[in-house]
Amino acid sequence: MSTSAELRADCAGCHGLCCVALPFTASADFAVDKAAGRPCTNLLADSRCGIHAELRDRGFAGCTVFDCFGAGQKVSQVTFGGRDWRRDGDTARSMFAVFTVMRDLHEVLWYLADALARPEAAPVHGELRGVRDEVEALTGGTPAEVAGVDVAAVRGRVGPLLARAGELVRAGVPGRRRDHRGADLAGARFKGADLRGACLRGALLIAADLRGADLRTADLLGADLRDADLRGADLTGCLFLTQPQLDAARGDGATRPPETLRRPAHW
Structure with missing residues (x-):
């Protein structure tokens, strides 16, 4: 097991x-193009990244997520x-x-x-x-x-x-549980929203305002949280959240991530 x-x-x-x-393509997440199977120019002989501590500053934010x-x-x-x-x-x-x-x-x-x-x-x-x-x-x-x-x-x-x-x-969450499965919620305003037990599977939450939102026991499998504002949000107990999703979002010291995930260093 x-x-x-x-x-x-x-x-x-x-x-x-x-x-x-x-592979990766030059973009806001990667400073250069790199083909699949070709070593990144920042890869050292001992398999460490030569700019690991400066990835975001050097234009490689995609590597950090x-x-x-x-x-x-x-x-x-x-x-x-x-x-x-x-x-x-x-x-x-x-x-x-x-x-x-x-x-x-x-x-x-x-x-x-x-x-x-x-x-x-x-x-x-x-x-x-x-x-x-x-x-x-x-x-x-x-x-x-x-x-x-x-x-x-x-x-x-x-x-x-x-x-x-x-x-x-989610059935154990009292009250109405929102269903936003697969919804396009890019830029949506959910500041302070009660999203306990909500289904957000596959939802596009790019740059969504989730400041102070209650996301306890929400299902976030496959949700796109790139640049989502999670400052002060409560994510304890949420379902199927992964480290890459959390790393792609924005948070702060008041954000409460699940115990199984680490707080991103850039928050």
Whole structure:
């Protein structure tokens, strides 16, 4: 069974895979273009980032909101047994292909762990544990097996179970629960709003004003929180929130994130 630590990025145990395998385009988030499979110019020989403490100031804010959910160290140390992609081209291509799939599988495991930690979702815990064990088994395959996993099919199996778990948790919230599933709420004004138990799955909350909002037990799976203003907001107990979502938003010392996530350094 994957532990919380195993689903968190440990850059010290990774060979800088996200800095090589993934592409990015020059934009407000990335200062330059970089093709997939090409090392970032800021990547050092020891797999550390040469400008880690200055990423935002140097135009690489996109790097600060990426999280591999522990896939980097899993691929580097387990799947490939410590081998470095620098050794040869075939190893590199295989590692990069496996990394992108492993990252998706670990994200799924993060959501499953969240659902399994909710006592209210006990009626579906048995099914959740079963599919969690299956996904964990997929992450332990050979490089070829992992690279060949149909991630869409995995998400298709897990999605309905997570939805049921979320409904069971939110059902315990008194009063009317808002449903903004998939809604375009970019720039919306929710200052001080009572969003307890709201369904915000897949909602576009880009630059939304959520100052002082009560988001306890809200379902935020897949919500786009880029530049959302979470100053003073209460996110304790919210469902399926990830570190990348939180990192992409704006907050302050009064923001209350879930206990499972760290307060972003740039808040």
